[in-house]
Amino acid sequence: MHSVSLSxxxxxxxxxxxxxxxxxxxxxxxLFVEIFLPLAIVLSVIVFACxxxxxxxxxxxxxxxxxxxxxxxKKLHTSETEELAFIKSFRNEAQVLSQVLHRNIVKxxxxxxxxxxxxxxxxxxxxxxxxxxxxxxxxxxxxDWAKRVNIVKAMAHALAYLHHDCSPSIVHRDISxxxxxxxxxxxxxxxxxxxxxxxxxxxxxxxxxxxxxGYIAPELAYTMVMTEKCDVYSxxxxxxxxxxxxxxxxxxxxxxSSSDPKIMLIDVLDQRLPPPIDQKTADINVDKLLALLHRSxxxxxxxxxxxxxxxxxxxxxEVDMIKVKxxxxxxxxxxxxxxxxxx
Numbered sequence: 319m320h321s322v323s324l325s326x327x328x329x330x331x332x333x334x335x336x337x338x339x340x341x342x343x344x345x346x347x348x349l350f351v352e353i354f355l356p357l358a359i360v361l362s363v364i365v366f367a368c369x370x371x372x373x374x375x376x377x378x379x380x381x382x383x384x385x386x387x388x389x390x391x392k393k394l395h396t397s398e399t400e401e402l403a404f405i406k407s408f409r410n411e412a413q414v415l416s417q418v419l420h421r422n423i424v425k426x427x428x429x430x431x432x433x434x435x436x437x438x439x440x441x442x443x444x445x446x447x448x449x450x451x452x453x454x455x456x457x458x459x460x461x462d463w464a465k466r467v468n469i470v471k472a473m474a475h476a477l478a479y480l481h482h483d484c485s486p487s488i489v490h491r492d493i494s495x496x497x498x499x500x501x502x503x504x505x506x507x508x509x510x511x512x513x514x515x516x517x518x519x520x521x522x523x524x525x526x527x528x529x530x531x532g533y534i535a536p537e538l539a540y541t542m543v544m545t546e547k548c549d550v551y552s553x554x555x556x557x558x559x560x561x562x563x564x565x566x567x568x569x570x571x572x573x574x575s576s577s578d579p580k581i582m583l584i585d586v587l588d589q590r591l592p593p594p595i596d597q598k599t600a601d602i603n604v605d606k607l608l609a610l611l612h613r614s615x616x617x618x619x620x621x622x623x624x625x626x627x628x629x630x631x632x633x634x635x636e637v638d639m640i641k642v643k644x645x646x647x648x649x650x651x652x653x654x655x656x657x658x659x660x661x
Contacts, residue, residue: 561614
């Protein structure tokens with residue numbers, strides 16, 4: 319048994335834990351490791367752990383090993399270990415993450431599915447959720463326009479991988495700002511695959527409603543048929559949230575109630591940041607920012623109108639978002655464009 323400290327962002331706690339095994343992450347499948355630990359050791363960790371996040375299903379802790387390695391431990395509440403729905407969600411998350419390996423998807427180091435103690439071990443994301451960063455004024459200002467565009471592109475890369483590179487395709491089903499995590503460099507990672515599903519070509523893929531209120535594709539409530547489009551709508555909502563600095567509920571409402579809404583780009587962007595036209599040395603192109611917003615509106619608007627034949631609009635929304643590149647621009651030449659209405 320090795321000594322290990324567990325701590326929140328401030329202060330330190332003490333506890334005991336076993337070191338994690340090492341593996342070659344360049345080889346497919348080696349990232350997935352079942353870690354069977356003596357129950358007494360696991361419980362000693364939880365007793366001394368400092369809570370980072372608590373949800374209905376369980377809690378997330380931060381741990382640091384003697385070798386300096388830090389990880390996040392997600393533990394199912396004991397009271398929930400007898401409920402099949404929670405057990406299924408945990409097993410599902412372990413199964414899905416064991417099949418994926420992408421730089422913008424949080425890594426699963428291992429898990430324990432003991433009947434009395436269930437937990438998952440992930441790489442630790444120092445800056446927490448995108449939601450928390452956007453709703454803290456000091457952190458939000460640190461997320462300048464270039465970083466925000468990179469966050470959107472990271473989400474796009476991850477979803478494009480899940481939807482188009484995995485076989486069968488994987489639908490996350492719960493894309494939200496709470497499930498996008500940031501590391502110390504403010505790079506984005508898709509997390510929380512408890513609701514994820516594999517899309518099988520020989521199946522109807524009908525499903526129960528899942529996801530977070532405010533991010534669920536409206537068409538799913540009508541059809542109950544799961545497709546990649548469900549993630550695309552949620553992705554559009556999060557993209558708007560990233561650029562607005564808040565959930566776009568009022569904006570989405572106007573999109574659903576008006577056939578031709580007139581929305582000023584300058585009014586949509588997060589007011590806590592200087593407008594891009596004032597950032598004369600910033601590596602951000604207003605054309606690209608406008609295009610990114612416009613595509614987000616389209617992704618959301620088609621779903622709100624329940625136009626399933628148009629919802630994909632360009633085939634691969636996530637892939638298209640990746641093409642949004644940042645270049646320098648002339649502020650004077652872009653003033654009219656940033657003040658132009660978004661149609």
